[in-house]
Amino acid sequence: MKIYLNGELVDKSQAKVSVFDHGFLYGDGVFEGIRVYNCLVFKLKEHIERLFESAHSIMLRVPLSKKQMTEAVVDTLKANKLKDGYVRLIVSRGEGDLGLDPRKCKGNETVVVIADKIKLYPSQLYQKGMEIITVPTVRNIPEALNPQIKSLNYLNNILAKIEAINSGYEEALMLDHLGYIAECTGDNIFGVKQGHLYTPPQCMGTLRGITRDAVLEIARKLKIPTHEHVLTRHELYISDECFLTGTAAEIVPVVKVDGRSIGQAKPGDVTKKIMNAFHKATKAEGVKYKL
């Protein structure tokens, strides 16, 4: 496997970064996860845009232009002869000293591109649907660490994931500090009620997911009314359908939340319609490359 590391494609065994890298020491950096379907990089422009926005917010200089970053992604995919897969883009503050001061890392920013395969859940889960549980850890407060920043510091989400796993669930429902629904540990959440689609607004402690945006776009095309507003757990419990969206997980039907059946406790018609349209979009859209 070849890894892109600071301008070079190196063998996996040679792809090493310093233990003084502030990405490692403090989670000081940003990342993206991108999917590739049959030599089409889905929503690559949007992912690169969000990477640069995250970096801008934490005052991290990305040593490549957006065009160069796009080329780095495609070159890494080609070097690994991957038609389908998952790309992880990472920009960290780079090597500094043991203090927090990011000025010590100036000019040392680390850029990594990994192209690999990913499968989060078994296929039957997509047919049967998932059960999720609300966990005690609340999503980061936007005024402290805004979830819009896709930073390398994922402990908030990992703590929630651990709580879900300890309770026998694969995924956690995270609330915001006010008790409204935020998102899951690596996915956005949607409810369907009487043919309308609901999802929390992006300003309320949720990441503006690119799959979330793609689903909203698909829904509008399918003439499904969409609403981005605050949701309580009660509103989710009484939904007809529920599903999660994320680049890694794609679209996952949810059939139970906190022990409450959602609708008929099986993947609903609107969810299936959106899943179909999403899979069609992944076959038709994206930045194309040749192997």
Ligand code: PXG
């Ligand atoms: N919310 C959070 C907190 C995320 O990390 C999403 C929503 C979905 O966003 P996109 O743009 O992908 O539709 C994410 C992204 C994993 C994993 O192992 C998931 C993400 C990132 C890294 C790993 O589940 N999700």
